[in-house]
Amino acid sequence: GAVVSQHPSWVICKSGTSVKIECRSLDFQATTMFWYRQFPKQSLMLMATSNEGSKATYEQGVEKDKFLINHASLTLSTLTVTSAHPEDSSFYICSARGPGQLGNEQFFGPGTRLTVL
């Protein structure tokens, strides 16, 4: 149980376009979802935390207008990279946390590789 999926698994886009990444909890209701980015050979850096039905809380240095997060339901959160530039190329990983015992850990999606040309 506690499976999280991400779509797409990889995406290539032109500079200036917007890209949407979906994160879904498949078999549990995610009260909280997290978005991370990971540059090559580096650790995961938390970008934002989102609770269903409320605005996301962004980490310092993360532009909320550039990285739009929507957590419209208990099983779906989306990250939209607006006006993407090559420096936004990265590996984006989401995680989800559920209620009760599931709240003791985060369950990670497989990640989305974004390449901006």
Next chain:
Amino acid sequence: AQSVTQLDSQVPVFEEAPVELRCNYSSSVSVYLFWYVQYPNQGLQLLLKYLSGSTLVKGINGFEAEFNKSQTSFHLRKPSVHISDTAEYFCAVNSGGYQKVTFGTGTKLQVIP
């Protein structure tokens, strides 16, 4: 505040030899501790976790870790590694009642045939 330190960025080890990946944490409250493994171009897979109870935690793929509160450590061990264990390993901490998980910088385990 919570933090995690993984002192070794790379650990080369011969196949079938034992390995220990070190992790130290700091937190002012009780903690949950995790080890994750990441294969190239993939997401994170949970190896094991410490939430409470026995300080020796056994995980998947033959890994285990021991929570040592006095030394604020949660080192990962495996008695005999395989080529397939070559990957990046991340230690993570989540302090009680704190939403965020903080990750260490990762340790790349290279198993040499």
